[in-house]
Amino acid sequence: MGENHKKFEDLHRASGFINLNPLQRGGVLSDAARRVVPEWCDGYSVCDFCEGCLDRIKNPPVESFVHETLPEFLGTETARVTNGARESKFIVMHSLCEKGDCIVLDSNAHYTSYVAAERAGVEFFEVEKTGEPEYEILEDKYAEKIEGAKSKTGKPPKLALLTYPDGNYGNLPDAERVAKICHQYDVPLLLNCAYSVGRMPISAKKLGADFIVGSGHKSMAASGPVGVLGTSSEYAEVLFRKSEKYKIKEVELLGCTSRGLPIITLMASFPAVVERVKNWGEEVEKARKFSKQMENLGMQQMGQRPHNHDLMFFAAPIFFEISNRHKKGRFFLYKELKDRGIVGIKSGLTKHFKMSTYQLTGEEIERVVSAFTEISKL
Template sequence: MKLDDSSLQKFGFIKRETLGSINIDPLQTGGRLTEAAKQALVEWGDGYSVCDFCGGVLDQIKKPPIYDFVHKALPEFLDCDEARVTNGARESKFAVMHSIGKPGDWIVLDGLAHYSSYVAAERAGLNIKTVPHSGSPDYYLDPEGYATAIEEVTKESGKPPALALVTYPDGNYGNLPDARKIASVCHQYDVPLLLNGAYAVGRMPVSAKEIGADFIAGSGHKSMAASGPIGVLGVSEEYAPIVLRKSKHNKVKEVEFLGCTARGATVMTLIASFPDVVKRVRNWDQEVENARWFSARLEEMGFIQRGQKPHSHDLMFFEAPRFYEISEKVKKGRYFLYKDLKARNIHGIKSGLTKYFKLSTFGLGREKLEVVADSFEDILKKYEDI
């Protein structure tokens, strides 16, 4: 591409078409900015803005209060000994895997783990053993599966895995496994546990200590109303000297974070939204009630919710045999649902999906959820003769 005036016109400011839609994409519902975060974005948008008063370490900056946020508020929020901000939940996971494991070591992942857990383990050179789930319709994860997996690794490789990970909840079915039991099983074998809470931290109450997780990863842009990419990482006292080790070349810089991570507006939006995020987490029971209400409405229409039932998270997976039937007959084929929802100002079910899809009810409130449920009903009616 020649960079002339004509080709450069493609870039510059670009409008976001989905702005103003009811967005039920699980990636989006927990990442919508608060008003305070929108203000912070503009105020702190410039490149390295937070470094104006930096003495050399991001999380030691006193003004703005990044130090208080990272070293006082975050450990309390995650209920862990030490916390850091990272470039995202996947970067948090990689930092743990890369420091706790050595190339050739093994890691145990739950069968519902996010792809980024696999990729992070692969980048760290770790071999992967998965704990199977029970498959459709529940996708249940038996904590005892971790014992089996750990024993298999020990038998095959001569030593236990370096680390185990559980996804809490997973990003497909929104299932909340018994993480406390899993931690206890892992600890019987002296295997530390990393809790991937990308869909938990910032949405629902979660305590690393109550669960017994040695590490906890969260996502700012997925679930903490922050502008991405930004994540959080909690570490227990026991493993902090390894994961948070400092450079031998620069005594104040932490190796796994390459010195500094969220060095810009991202951390300021996380801080801006934090008071609201703390408050919304206290309101989690209402979110679960909304999710269950929505699930019940869809099931009345003939949809089938897969995964845990009754459901305990806003992220849900549905099977929609009737939508699939329609897609096989209508002119627009499998794109009909996306288009019919778009016409109703609803976004977030991936274009082309009809038979199976996931969605999230988080933060939408009963009124908007009624609009969504009514729209599903309308669409079914529209095609009832097909």
Template sequence: MSIKTQKIFEAEFLLEDMREIIRKTSPHSAFSKDDKIQFNEKLKKLSEIVEELRTNKYTELKIKYITNGIELRTREEDFINIHPIQAAGRLTLEARKALISYGDGYSTCDWCRKPFRLDKIHRPPIDEFHSELAEFVGMDQARVVPGARRGFQAVVSSLIEKGDSVLLSAISHYTEFLAVEDSGGTVKEIPLNEKNIVTADATVQKIEDVKKNTKKLPKLIMLDHFDYMFGNEHDVYGIAKVANEYDIPFLYNGAYTVGIMPVDGKKIGADFVVGSGHKSMASVAPSGVLATTDEWASKVFRTTQMVGDITGRKFGIKEVEMLGCTLMGGTLISMMASFPKVVERTKHWDDEVKKSNQFLDEFLAVEGSKVISEYPRKHTLTKVNTTESFDKIAKTHKRRGFFLSDELRKRGIVGEFAGSTRTWKLNTYGRTWDQIKYLGHAFIDIAEKYDVPVKANKQGQYSGDV
């Protein structure tokens, strides 16, 4: 941990200590003698830290744990994090600030009034946020959910009965499987082509196979736009068209798209759009979005009709598949606070893809390194194969595959799968051009250190400090 990062956290924790004294003495902050002493002691330490930061002269004070074995997490402050599933979930400044204020459990319920439902709350403007979410993904209605998986579950439980077939891709996420299993359905996988892509033609063939074998059409098609295995783009437009021709509902899985690139569900031809807040919308986990058309809203967002047999109790307009309210407190507020920047960043998706390809151009200069995903890239999530480059070093290195993690960490880079030097994934989303350049040079530098051949770039050399 860098000393500057440590001091920032020290200062934040001191402010929280002072805040705790204020909380304990509410409503008038009537400090006792001991309260005043504690408050002033904290204030003095805070002033000292501010002075250290101003002068860049520091006293060392190691802070490893926040409390009870929970380590201080500083990888976003001290490193370039290329973890495949963390990149686009990194909180915005606004979300981090909002989380400080709204971290208490049911903080979003301060102004909950009739009809007592999350998407009807005016203060903070949660009702407006739901409308904005629907518009953002080009659909009619939307709900926030505890992760994309709960969006899958809500749709599947609404549409699927025991024995029904659901079409998924051969590399669909395990949570899609579980959603189908939970409803008693049966998964039927659409095969990949030689490029590890799902096509419309393959979907037609699978539909016909299911129809022939079960005498019924599939009840739902769920497809990732970009999958989690390779980050490859699948033909969602073509497959949505096929689904429409067969009159089969189509669920667009935007876990790796909603929040980082433009998504228009109706333009795609989707009946349902599911996104992940913590994966692609700069939000606290678990968070996500489920959006649909007016045609399907009454089914997937159906309200409870249950009546208690003794008490006669009813629960108004609570939605069954949502189990009433979904995201309360910090998760939802972080999603809302990040939303303006999330909307803006989707307009610059092409730049993110360019940066991904720029990095890989340099990464591939290390002889033996390969990109397993489709290339040139259309996404920032990429699967690579370094069996013929860095894995050759690992075979004789005393640290085996962990040598690469060690070398990257020395250069301020984390997020690779520790110990893996054969096939692994990385994500460059959200990185600046300078960081992209630094990343590429870092892998070049490691290769040269261990005498792995490096091909020259167009200028005939690589430059830059790592």
């Protein structure tokens, strides 16, 4: 162990840039959360106040947050804080399914939905999407797929999953309709709302979902890794079953989950998150206006149109064309944007890329549009 370890101390993240990465736009801490960080960033911190159940800590008010506020916010009867949306999904699959069971999911699902299914030893059947340019999930296909899964495996799927919206195109399918279809087959529905809970108004109850999963670091202005999981009282008994040996510890949560800054920042940002959700209409308008400006430059916004979410996917033949003659090749777009104070579009991409306008100010949007305009003229 020598001097070369010094490199681990001096870690810097570029600051002062506009970050267009959809997974970063909703995770920026609120001012209130940022203020409490220094007091809570050591190790386990919250556990100072624990008498055996993290979610029963009264001060700081973890108990009322987890057991009252969060279920109300998610439109569920019960909720928990987890280590992330992917961990929430695994908890549901691992609780509901035995190895060899099957589930149905949309083909726009995040990779972690598939990997969680694989970890739970579960076979999956994919509801296909329509082709370019919409890449939409057609709700009625869930009936077909559930029947197909049943006839192929001899038993009904244990779970259906819908990504709401998906993380590529920002499409919002009719979740209520999917829930109705699934329930006709007695299949419970999980909504993966990693890009909606904390950004837009959403209620599991209104949509008829049995499970709702959210991401603290993606969309609830919290320091990662942290997620949320809401469900009905009925399913809570299955998901949050207690240990036989340790009567107060929940097996799927391994006793407790988010034991430090993540849950503290999730709580401290919450009032600001509640407020920003109210302005969702403006966020959608902002995205639509931006989409038009990008299309005026010769790009095409894929996915639902008019778009209903800040996460957008663009086909940009114009940038692909420039990359063929630019000295930086396919890295030119990343480089040119960075030179203009903008990051978050994956290095090396030109032809297709996704981005988000969430929580950008009018001035920032103008800077982004100007940058794309200038670059399109290279």
